[in-house]
Amino acid sequence: MSKMHVKLTVNGKQVEGLAEPRTLLIHFLREDLKITGPHIGCETSHCGACTVDIDGKSVKSCTTFVAQVNGADVTTVEGLTNDDGSLGVLQEMFREHHGLQCGFCTPGMITRAHRLLQENPNPSEEDIRFGMAGNLCRCTGYQNIVKAISASADMLNAQNQPSSREAVGQTKVEAAE
């Protein structure tokens, strides 16, 4: 089968390449672009380790052909750092709350949580558990993952309220400035 010309935006950068249409997005990201944050876990659409954000949607990149996302805007966990390269809020909170042990599921967890908080900035614990149902962790039992996402929501909301900037998340605000 002939290769097709693929052009997409990944983490804010325009990228181009040649790929067979049957190439799965996860393989294009990891092998062609060397973006290895998204992981290959189950490869059967269940575990969510390969989750990336495509045009504002959380998507399992093991179940997406690169041909389907030709022209799309893709964000991986690498794109969720602060502009200066330091850890973004979700990444920092996963570290602070021990939201990982082996870390294999973490890129998918954080990328999915990013979209969840975009759509629901004040999620309840139930909202978080339901919203994260497409991501499996085999180490932590989820408690600390939920805590990390909840703490991220609090911090992001505080950052968005100028009056309370100094009270919560001061270091993050300074980093952002």
Next chain:
Amino acid sequence: MIPAGFEYHRPGDIASAIGILQQHGDEARVIAGGHSLIPMMKLRMAEMGHLVDLQAIDELKGIEVGADTVSLGAMVTQHELITHDGLASAIPLIREAALQIADPQVRYMGTVGGNVANGDPGNDMPGLMQCLNATFDLSGPDGNRSVAARDFYEAAYFTARDDEEILTRISIPVPGAGVGQAYEKQKRKIGDYATAAAAVMVGNGQASVAMTNLADTPIWSDAASAALAAGNVDACVAAMLDAIDPVEDNRGPVEFKKHVAAVMLRRAIARAQSRAS
């Protein structure tokens, strides 16, 4: 797991898509969200020379909520069904069922058209659409036609849709005021297909009852619906248990499935009745 190779097409309108299907015959297949088809392709249980991606066809998109009818474009995703306020007011049953399908990532990609057209007995939307008495609009080389959801399913993965036809839209009559609706689904874990699921509408002296994954097609039962309309829940459940034909698999033996089917149906009836006024 790498699928077999194919040529990729992304037509911009229905006529072009049908043209590609005609040109390549059974070598071509359409793809909507791909979350049923791509796993099948990775397992090499589905292979095709030409994949026709429907994502760029605007005619297949959008949710239109009218006074009497709701029209869903085939490419409307489960996520869009869940987040559309007008739809949730008009036919709350759709949102309730969509929330129980797969997981968030799959719902962003999975479409209502793919769910109903694929003919997988495990899919939730076919039974739901039979309960709601929906109509599927098909476009093909010979023009357009409509098929009732209750007449669409022939066997597992076999439907009334011809190979060169595309399911374009779904039309659903808006249930009258006072009709209670409920969807109950038993599954082993989030994201799983149903062990048994029941879609129920009841109120105003009418009722409609359909069940999922208990035969090689969804099961809408005229007798069960009539019994429930007459207020006889036991007769409704008995008629439905008579209509279903579950097989033993990794979700359990036949006796268990019938047991779960009855439990799901009774729960759905009770909840739908509590919502009827």
